[in-house]
Amino acid sequence: MQKGNFVYSQEVIDEVTIAVQVCKMLENLVGMEKADFVGKMIKLLPMLYVKTLMLSADDSETDMYLQTFVNEDDYSYVESGVAELLGADNAYLEVFVDGMRYSDTPITSFISENLADVYQELKDMLGNFQTENEEVMLSALCAMKASFVEHWGQKLLNTLRALHSIYFNPDENDDNL
Numbered sequence: 001m002q003k004g005n006f007v008y009s010q011e012v013i014d015e016v017t018i019a020v021q022v023c024k025m026l027e028n029l030v031g032m033e034k035a036d037f038v039g040k041m042i043k044l045l046p047m048l049y050v051k052t053l054m055l056s057a058d059d060s061e062t063d064m065y066l067q068t069f070v071n072e073d074d075y076s077y078v079e080s081g082v083a084e085l086l087g088a089d090n091a092y093l094e095v096f097v098d099g100m101r102y103s104d105t106p107i108t109s110f111i112s113e114n115l116a117d118v119y120q121e122l123k124d125m126l127g128n129f130q131t132e133n134e135e136v137m138l139s140a141l142c143a144m145k146a147s148f149v150e151h152w153g154q155k156l157l158n159t160l161r162a163l164h165s166i167y168f169n170p171d172e173n174d175d176n177l
Helices: 003-007 010-027 034-054 072-090 098-102 111-129 134-168
Strands: 091-094 107-110
Touching (some): 010 034, 010 111, 034 072, 072 111, 072 134, 091 134, 107 111, 111 134
Antiparallel strands (some): 091 107
């Protein structure tokens, strides 16, 4: 795979564009209404999933050391911002966890934690893209795609399922939706 041609291809431009939109949304939660956030996320997350799934980057180019750009404070900012915005709707019952097969106890997950995990992967990839070094850019794409397959793709889908429920089944007492 030629670095220069691929990192500037339409599929990569599409991936970077949607990643920027998701990160901006998660960084700018102050003053946002719950209904607006949920409505936008149920539109952005499917696009992110499809664009990442279609990305032809593989993990053969991930041997390069990549910088991380999201620190603990950044992660916590996103996680706590989403948690505060969603309130009680932040928690949902998880069904796609390996341990669930053998458990009689429901497992709770949190939209805020899943979105902070997705944010971290995307923001680190975008930060490495800003180096404008094509080898780093390619390696960052490949690493992001590998982590999508390993963990954050499933987290995104689980979160989308929970957000779908919030959007289409709002509580009768919830004035925000």
